Amino acid sequence: MNDIVKPLLAALERGESVAQAAILTHEGSTPRSAGSRMLLTGRTGQGAGVRIVAGTVGGGPVEARVMERA
Helix, strand or coil, rough: HHHHHHHHHHHHHHHCCCCCCCCCCCCCCCCCCCCCCCEEEEEECCEEEEEEECCCCCCEEEHHHHHHHC
């Protein structure tokens, strides 16, 4: 948890929108387990979208879906 606190506070101080994604449960073999978290901030202007600033929920298609929804 502490690995996202400093980036979270820094993003909020900059006035950025912030989203946190977390794995609540999983089945079978997965790259990350329940409790894994990722912090994302929004971007505006050219290249708008989201940016990962801390953590991971496993990369690949799972992380792409999280970024899409954020």
